[in-house]
Amino acid sequence: MNILLFAQLRDYYGASSAEYSDDELPLTVEELRRSLASRGSDEFREALLAPNVFCAVNQKVVDLDHTVRVGDEVGFFPPMTGG
Amino acid sequence: MFEVEISRTRLDLSALNYRFAGGDESIGALVSFTGLVRGNGIAAIEVEHYPGMTETVLRKQLESAAKRWPITRGSIVHRIGYLPVSEPIVWVSVASAHRAAAFSACEFLMDFLKVDAPFWKKELDVDGVWKWVEARSQDQSRASRWMGRDAATLI
Numbered sequence: 001m002n003i004l005l006f007a008q009l010r011d012y013y014g015a016s017s018a019e020y021s022d023d024e025l026p027l028t029v030e031e032l033r034r035s036l037a038s039r040g041s042d043e044f045r046e047a048l049l050a051p052n053v054f055c056a057v058n059q060k061v062v063d064l065d066h067t068v069r070v071g072d073e074v075g076f077f078p079p080m081t082g083g
Numbered sequence: 084m085f086e087v088e089i090s091r092t093r094l095d096l097s098a099l100n101y102r103f104a105g106g107d108e109s110i111g112a113l114v115s116f117t118g119l120v121r122g123n124g125i126a127a128i129e130v131e132h133y134p135g136m137t138e139t140v141l142r143k144q145l146e147s148a149a150k151r152w153p154i155t156r157g158s159i160v161h162r163i164g165y166l167p168v169s170e171p172i173v174w175v176s177v178a179s180a181h182r183a184a185a186f187s188a189c190e191f192l193m194d195f196l197k198v199d200a201p202f203w204k205k206e207l208d209v210d211g212v213w214k215w216v217e218a219r220s221q222d223q224s225r226a227s228r229w230m231g232r233d234a235a236t237l238i
Contacts, residue, residue, distance in 0.1 A: 004133070007215060056136055059135055059139055060139075075133060075136070078203065079198075079218030080199065080202055080218065081203050081215075082130070082161060082173070082196055082197060083173050083196050083197045083200075083202070
């Protein structure tokens with residue numbers, strides 16, 4: 001699975017997506033977030049674990065206890081600042 | 084007619100207004116909002132988005148507005164990419180038979196666009212340093228005003 005990262009999260013991670021093994025799924029969004037956070041720099045970890053980070057599964061914002069399954073599209077991003 | 088567009092090129096406001104206004108005699112009111120890149124200490128901004136999700140979210144916001152107010156048309160056009168100061172970043176337009184619905188729906192759409200549509204901005208300051216824009220709590224408060232007791236089921 002590819003996890004999409006946007007804005008600061010992408011900058012801190014150094015890539016716009018992170019590879020994640022399907023073998024470890026299903027996981028909750030929170031489990032996935034913690035696992036992913038451990039792979040990056042201190043800056044990335046802090047930004048990804050911030051309480052205001054959003055997660056979208058299949059392009060819809062979900063709660064931290066949502067279950068991520070094989071085939072889902074997952075994106076993490078900071079609060080939105082459009083307009 | 085409800086439309087969403089993500090644009091990489093400068094918004095032509097005259098063309099957008101002209102295209103939006105014509106061809107429906109039931110329309111008595113058009114309300115448009117244009118957001119510009121504000122220049123307090125910055126030289127430019129860069130806007131990115133989540134392709135696919137952005138369009139879905141904005142279309143749903145138009146549907147929500149159409150459930151709440153008798154609007155006949157709605158259009159949201161948002162820039163992405165590099166924008167110098169004073170350039171239009173977003174254009175939201177709503178048409179209805181009477182002005183009250185169009186005013187309210189246009190404000191509703193902008194308030195939710197700010198907090199729910201997956202766009203992110205970074206600013207280039209006058210010293211040449213890029214910095215991500217932080218979300219503002221006032222924007223969340225403005226959007227929350229619409230979530231009253233009879234609004235909860237509609238949004």
